[in-house]
Amino acid sequence: MxxxxxxxxxxxxxxxxxxxxxxxxxxxxxxxxxxxxxxxxxPQKRMSAGLLTATPTPAVAEALEAAALLPAPTPQGEDRPASTPAPTPAYVPWVEKFADRFSAETISTDEGYTSPNLAVRISKVQYGQAKTAVYYLADIYLTDVFQFETVLAENSFGKGLRESVKDMGKRAGAILAMTGDTYGNQDAGIVIRNGIVHRQEKSTFDVCVLYYDGTMRTFSPEDFDLEEAIHAGAYQAWSFGPMLLDGQGQPIPNEQLNTSKNIRRANPRAGLGYFEPGHYCFLVVDGRTDDASGLTLEAFSQLFYELGCTAAYNMDGGRSAEMFYNGAILNDPYKGGRSVSDCLIILETVTGKEP
Amino acid sequence: MRFLIKLLQAVLMVLSIMMMIFLVLDGFNPTMNFLRNDITKGLLWLFSLLALFDGLLVMAAVITGRFRTGKKKHSHRPHRED
Known part of the structure; x- marks a missing residue:
């Protein structure tokens, strides 16, 4: 019982x-x-700050170019150096500077795209030794900075708005597209897209700025000043990172990369590289598969250095890392990829930016 | 009352597991901002207040002697000797 x-x-x-x-x-x-x-x-559409950075009129463009061309002010008085500083090389329009990269007619193949306005060379490279990382490199030469645009998912600034890189690329008529900084996952972080400041709140992430004169700079969050960037003619600004090369164009050691330990591990990657005004590269690394492990952030930084970039910035990787070229996704995204809140695109012609 | 106390404890367990999940996810993907957003801040406030309330309840039960531990109390009744 x-x-x-x-x-x-x-x-x-x-x-x-x-x-x-x-x-x-x-x-x-x-x-x-x-x-x-x-x-x-x-999905929620948010109010964009709606500020315009330096107006992209020809006059401003000329002023920016002129500013970039002006030699450093000559010191006055006793400290004046005896020798004359080396003359600054004359400004050469990109179309002339990279003339050997462009073609008279439009030629589009799996290996690249050339036209009188644009040159994109695509290469697939196996990188590494034991378990290789497969990366896709798009080497880009532009004739105008406005060929480099960003597209927002559903054409709106907001949070939770998502669209695939392929759909955004196709919608915008892009020759090439790559995952952006997925700004929509964060509540803070500078967002400047195609000359419009959408978000002004700084975050703890590094910032990358592409200016109207074609230069690209990366900043630590402490060093970044929005007003200064707007004044200098910021055309695009991303908040994700980290920056992958330091101010001298050297690779950044693992422990100095401004991100967490888990992010630094081998993963699929997407990154933007800068060589000189008008010359950029998109780089996407496959990973998390049997054939490819992806790259650590330190190796990614080293790769940009080896390619000869002077500045480089990490974009949203992992399952988001995708490169679109010629109407299709080029790489093999982890689990087929996913929709993101924005992407970087390269256009054949300049659209909608005339004053 | 018993149901409310059980619910309170379930909610506290859920909130604590959620906070742990957010901590782990934040380590893997800090850009998703799992910890510093307004919703998590609200949940953390709720968690703290409920934990405080639960603590007070337990303390009150201990003081008033309603809280039973696993140990059996000695019976005051005299042993029967058959």
């Missing part, structure tokens, strides 16, 4: 424990799903 009672009691406790555990798990699942919906899944 006593044993039966004890057994019954134990059974009751077991049943109640299971019931409580299941109810708690259910509550947890519901809570997490609700959180995910409100935190990042719910």
């Amino acid at each position: 006593k044993h039966e009672k004890e057994a019954l009691r134990r059974k009751r406790i077991l049943h109640e424990s299971i019931r409580t555990a299941l109810a708690t798990l259910l509550l947890l699942a519901v809570s997490l799903l609700t959180f995910a919906w409100f935190h990042h899944a719910r």
Whole structure:
């Protein structure tokens, strides 16, 4: 009798424990799903700051070019050097500077695209030794900075708005596209797109700025000044990173990269490289597969250095890392890729930017 | 009352697991901002207040002697000697 009672009691406790555990798990699942919906899944258009950076009129462009061409002010007084500083090389329009890269007619193949306005050379490279990383490099020469645009998902600034790189690329008529900084996952971080400041709040991430004169600079969050960037003619600004090359164009050691330990591990990657005004590269690395492990951030930094870039910036990687070329996704994204909030595109012609 | 206390404890467990999940996810992907967003801040406030309330309940139960530990209390009744 006593044993039966004890057994019954134990059974009751077991049943109640299971019931409580299941109810708690259910509550947890519901809570997490609700959180995910409100935190990042719910599409919500946000108010863009709507500030214009330096107006991209020919006059401003000329002024920016002139500013870039002006020699450093000559010191006055006793400290004046005896020798004359070396003359600054004359400004050469990109179309002339990279003339040997362009072609008289438009030629589009799997290996690249050339026209009188644009040259894109695509290469697929196996990199590394034991478990190789496969990367796709798009070497880009432009005749005009306005050929380098960014596209927002659903053509709107907001949070939780998502679209595939392929759809955005096709919609914009891009020759080439690559994943951007997925600004829509964050509540802060500088966002300047095609000359419009959408978000002014700084985050803890490094900032990358492409200016109207074609130069690209990367900043640590402490060094970045929005007003200064606007004044200098910021055309695009991304907040993700980290920056992959330092101010002298040298690779950055692992422990100095401004991101967490987990992000530094081998992963699929997407990055933007800068050689000189008008000459850039998009780089996407496949990973997390049996054939390719991806690259650590330090190796990614080293790769940009080896390619000869003077500045480089990490964009959203992992499953988001995708490169679109000639109407299709070029690389093999992890789990088929995913929709993101923005992408970088290269256009054949300059669209909609005339004053 | 018993149901409310059980619910409170379930909610506290759920909130603590959620916070741990956010901590782990933030380590893997800090750009998703799992920890510093307004929703998590609100949840953290709720977690703290409920934990405080739960602590007060337990303390009150201990003080008033309603809190039972696993140990059996000695019976005051005299042993029967058959």
